Amino acid sequence: MAKVFLICGKICSGKGFYTRQLKEKEHAVVLSCDEVENDLFHHDLGDRRDAISADIKAYLHKKAVDIARAGCNVILDWGF
DSSP, X not given: OOOEEEEOOOTTSSHHHHHHHHHHHHTEEEEEHHHHHHXXXXXXXXXXXXXXXXXXXXXXXXXXXXXXXXXXXXXXXXXX
């Protein structure tokens, strides 16, 4: 049975470091809202950041369900 891990913590608290270790240990796929924002938008989102972040999280949530149903572990690195 696949596992879903939720990573939370303050900015610069070591979430990324822990996520990388967990990814290797659990053979998991990492879904990161920050990574999507940085890769797609490359710049300040200004007043739209919260709305765009919510849309990204909704999309990644659907993907996490698909990945887990396929039997692969998932790490949600969203800074909950």
